[in-house]
Amino acid sequence: MKIAAIQMSSKMALSANLETATKLIHDAVQSGAELVLLPEYFYCMGQSDTDRVALAEPYLKGPIQDFLAQTAKQHNIWLIAGSVPISSAQPEKFYNTQLLFNPEGICQGRYDKVHLFAFGNEAESYRESDTMMAGDSIVDFTVGDLRIRPSICYDLRFPEFYRQQFGYQLITVPAAFTYTTGKDHWELLLRTRAIENQCYLIAAAQTGQHENGSRTFGHSMIIDPWGRILSSLEEQQGVILAEIEMDELDKIRTQLPALNNRIFS
Template identity: 45%
Template sequence: MNSSLTAQAFHRPPGPVRIAAIQTVSGPDVDANLEAVAALVAEAAAAGAALVALPEYFALISADESAKVRLREAEGDGPLQAFLAATARRHGVWLVGGTIPLRASTDDKVRNSTLVFDDQGRRVARYDKIHLFGFRRGEEHYDEAATIEQGGEVCCFDSPAGRTGLSVCYDLRFPELFRAMGEVDLIVLPAAFTFTTGRAHWEVLLRARAIENQCYVIAPAQGGRHPGGRVTWGHTMIIDPWGEVLACRDEGPGVVLAELDPARIAAVRESLPALRHRRLG
């Protein structure tokens, strides 16, 4: 399902396109999480969004890390994938489905996968998170590699927002991934950044990725205190190619909207042709 990264001709929207990022505070109740997401996608669609992006782990955040392993689905089959397809089709939007757990090569792990569905509910792209988060400071610690199997392929596809590249959360810290996408109009980064790391690095890294790739960045996030006690940073953002934050929601569930303007991308790249000036890689 991964699109070729070598193709030079691709769709670019003729004018501004409204895009939306959903922020949630998901918990261990999958049905409740999906109900909340459905309402927020409906709100985004009613506001005119053509592309809507969900956060990482939108369907489940649990203090029990093995819960996502029990929730895993086979590719192309399962209630989470059916929900995403039906939601995209119902509202006539392109839906970037945050991440859901898909089967890995071993039964004790999952792939943390972003699936994209078009406005007819057809799956058009899949990206499996490549960089797995590990962090330890005092009693706060995370080790995604214990339950997640890393992906290995870059994924770009054509959407109503133009050439679109997929990434997830901790990928943000690895600029070589975004360079490997080539010239894109939009980078999507679903996330569940911790409060500690988010407060320090979230905005500056998102703005850097937008500036250095001269494209829009949409970063739907988990944002608040979750039932199991975890606290995520939130600050769901949409950023333009000059690094300006167009819209942001600090915390709590909600919808973040902005216009992606191809003329803005062209103007930035014309005035500062940094992508043409590259000499390495």
């Protein structure tokens, strides 16, 4: 299967971001992608986190989800929305949710981000818990014979998250990693998660200087189970692609049976 990661520098206006996503998804499909991953917050990098609260939609209903369903169906692809704002019982908060749409445009998977980012220094600070509800479940997506472990951004820092209910072949990491943390940690964390779980990993990132003044790191990547970077993009908007080779994954797990040799799990 050929998979693609979309890298965006999202703006504050939903319409502009959906227009950019449309173009980049089209480019991915023209290059043969069967599964496409969008970055976290592809729909909006707002002036403040409360801007995303205002865009929150009921699950399975709303313009963002309608766009995703129609796009998946139009292109006959599996489309994974890096994150969508899904309404919660608390009107001032939303779930940061990853959704899987099949080639018929039907939503077949939902993951609510479990780990909510917190960071602060003299120049910048973030506390997602002010506007987000944390998910409480680890789930997997199924695409044919491929099992996927969805995760979002800050989840990447918690290796135990990926060892629970093991059995997948691909990790998704849509992200809006800050430049401050990304320049030192992003590639290291991505390659480590792929190596220790002997699986493919696809990371779709936000990039560049945004209208709200924040800067994200970019550097979307697709990584194989040996930790090799198959495709990457620096800080421009665009698309990266690579093939998932199940024979290669099985060979690595057979030659180096680290997953079977675990003592603690």
